Amino acid sequence: MTEQHELPRFLGDLIAHNAARLTEADARLLDVLVRDPIRGAMENGKEVSSRAGVHPASAVRLARRLGFSGYPEFRTFLQANLVDSVAGDFENPAARMAARLVRAEEGDVLSSILDSEIAALQHVRTTVRDADIRAFSTALMKARKIFVLGRSHAATLSALIALRLRRSGYDSIDLAGQMHQLPEVLTGMTDQDVLWLLTFRKPAQVVLDVRAIAAETATTTLALSDLTGTRIDPAPDHQISVSRGGVGQSQSLVVPMTIANAVILDLAAIDGGNSLRALDTFKSFRAGLPTRLGR
CATH class of the missing domain: 1.10.10.10 (Winged helix-like DNA-binding domain superfamily/Winged helix DNA-binding domain)
Structure with missing residues (x-):
């Protein structure tokens, strides 16, 4: 050749x-x-x-x-x-899938995915600072109400974050699960609240629209995005942008989920035991529910 x-x-x-x-x-x-x-x-x-x-x-x-x-x-x-x-x-899902298959040798798909996830997580260690995590957790600790929004794949993480915050004693709402009544939910948003956006690749229009509403109400806005999902205007008050992997790599939710877990863990470390007490209260409450409701 x-x-x-x-x-x-x-x-x-x-x-x-x-x-x-x-x-x-x-x-x-x-x-x-x-x-x-x-x-x-x-x-x-x-x-x-x-x-x-x-x-x-x-x-x-x-x-x-x-x-x-x-x-x-x-x-x-x-x-x-x-x-x-x-x-x-990146907006072509078939192309993304094909690129991943190209990266993986025949019969080696699992190893290829594991390698890409490990590499992406190692990259987080050198690109995300403890100060970035603390900025998120401090804002959440002070919030009257927390609105979480992610669309497409990010909607799964949005639901998980809102659930974990509620169990930790924080008034949190998964906006992705309230799309049919967003006006009613957002009408009470104030400068005492926090909006946590999750955006990967190109931000959905609803994410940009909700961000604009938050700007009008002076709501503190956090954004967790990958490196191609940073075009949010107005710019969030705090943003963590990190690679979920290169072309042909898995680009799953492992990286942003790890960062979200770190934020919620750090929140428990700084909120004077509020998260731990709320978790204990929830555990006791669930244990006393009928079996069909407690699971």
Whole structure:
């Protein structure tokens, strides 16, 4: 194969560079690959040839014509091309899933996920300060009422945070579970309250709208986001932005959930025992409920 640095970086450039040498079969194969690059990066040469309606050996001949030793090496190039292009396409769930599969060797999906989660968590250690955690917990401790909002995947974490805060004795509301009556819930928001936003990738419009309401009422606003979800205007009073992993990595809720757990634990450390007393009270109350209600 030609040295990698001599090859065009992307498939479109590679096609243009070799246009004069391509046959009709090559054109049909490339059309299949270009029309569905995600599927093309996952299939072998025989599968791509079948979809293009050409001889199975045609994919191998195309790969060699383009400067690769065979189709497996061309497929590796297609996969790298996919991962590079997905960097700007986080809103495409199919592309994100395909990039993760590309990163994982066959039969090694679990290890790949574990490795990406561990790497992302290690990154948190060097990018999030104890002072950032304390700024969140201090604001929560002083709040009359806490509004928590996350959409899409973040809605799951929103519900968990609100639940844990309620059990710790704080008046918290999961706005994601109140979408049908947001005006009624938000009408009482004041400058004594806290709004905790969770936003990953592109902020949902409702997140921006609620943030605007909080700004009008001088409600202290916290935001926990990944590095691509930072475009919140007006800017929150306190924000923790952290990577959930790179392109092709799992980018799950493990990182933001870990940070949320740290905030709630720190809150228990500074609120004079209020959280611990509330948890004991809740435990006793639940133990006295009928079995059907206590579980």
